[in-house]
Amino acid sequence: MYKIIRKEELAPSVKLFEVEAPLIARKARPGQFVILRIAEEGERIPLTIADFDREKGSIVLIFQEVGATTRQLGQLNAGDGIQDLVGPLGRPTHIERFGTVVCIGGGIGIAPVYPIARGMKEAGNTVISIIGARTEGLLIYEREMAAVSDELLVATDDGSRGLKGFVTDALRQVVDRGTKIDLVVAIGPVIMMKNVAEATRPLGIHTVVSLNPIMVDGTGMCGGCRVAVGNEIKFACVDGPEFDAHLVDFKGLIARQRMYLPQEKIALEHEEHRGGACRCQGT
Numbered sequence: 340m341y342k343i344i345r346k347e348e349l350a351p352s353v354k355l356f357e358v359e360a361p362l363i364a365r366k367a368r369p370g371q372f373v374i375l376r377i378a379e380e381g382e383r384i385p386l387t388i389a390d391f392d393r394e395k396g397s398i399v400l401i402f403q404e405v406g407a408t409t410r411q412l413g414q415l416n417a418g419d420g421i422q423d424l425v426g427p428l429g430r431p432t433h434i435e436r437f438g439t440v441v442c443i444g445g446g447i448g449i450a451p452v453y454p455i456a457r458g459m460k461e462a463g464n465t466v467i468s469i470i471g472a473r474t475e476g477l478l479i480y481e482r483e484m485a486a487v488s489d490e491l492l493v494a495t496d497d498g499s500r501g502l503k504g505f506v507t508d509a510l511r512q513v514v515d516r517g518t519k520i521d522l523v524v525a526i527g528p529v530i531m532m533k534n535v536a537e538a539t540r541p542l543g544i545h546t547v548v549s550l551n552p553i554m555v556d557g558t559g560m561c562g563g564c565r566v567a568v569g570n571e572i573k574f575a576c577v578d579g580p581e582f583d584a585h586l587v588d589f590k591g592l593i594a595r596q597r598m599y600l601p602q603e604k605i606a607l608e609h610e611e612h613r614g615g616a617c618r619c620q621g622t
């Protein structure tokens with residue numbers, strides 16, 4: 340069991356857990372993830388490591404309650420335990436002194452981009468961060484991102500905070516004012532990463548995205564996380580999760596993400612029924 344030592348609600352249905360995991364904390368690097376199960380027969384969920392404290396022996400996981408398992412996970416509290424935690428998995432982010440790095444996080448993707456922005460800053464880069472969400476109440480980690488960035492731009496779809504628009508609009512502002520960008524790192528919904536890739540492609544700016552496809556084992560054996568990158572099939576769990584955004588087949592990725600939606604809907608309905616939130620008349 341891996342003990343939850345801190346729990347915070349960052350936004351509606353977005354939870355933060357700090358979990359005691361000294362061996363993972365010792366080895367974790369920005370860009371890596373863990374796979375957890377809350378029960379022996381439970382679903383395996385990949386979550387990016389949002390932060391780690393080697394001295395304290397803990398890691399931070401941030402997740403959104405979108406399906407049955409993440410809802411169950413969100414019901415755990417500080418003091419409770421997580422059944423299994425495997426990691427750190429995946430390749431760490433390639434961090435070096437590139438020059439000016441733009442780190443983009445959309446929605447829950449702000450959490451995994453945070454340790455990357457911090458690592459880029461520590462490596463001597465000028466870090467311009469752009470974070471975005473649908474509305475102000477869903478913005479997470481603004482203070483943390485500001486602390487590791489030379490400049491922070493905020494965008495919300497409804498204009499309730501920062502620029503009214505998308506992260507790509509904020510990126511356009513940075514480009515239009517003449518800032519020379521050496522690298523863009525973008526993490527968020529697949530459609531956001533695709534749009535960032537399309538924005539930087541004609542500008543020739545190297546862009547890296549972190550993919551979070553369906554995963555099962557997380558060790559390269561099941562093929563569940565396969566994604567086409569530059570006409571090659573890659574496994575996100577062992578070859579990634581970060582890839583050159585200009586080579587990713589986003590269309591194929593989006594289709595695969597939707598493959599299990601009917602099953603997810605059934606699982607969610609079952610979970611609501613168990614939790615008493617369902618309005619059906621069954622027992």
Ligand code: FES
Nearest residue numbers: 555557561562576
């Ligand atoms: S999750 Fe099974 S191969 Fe990547």
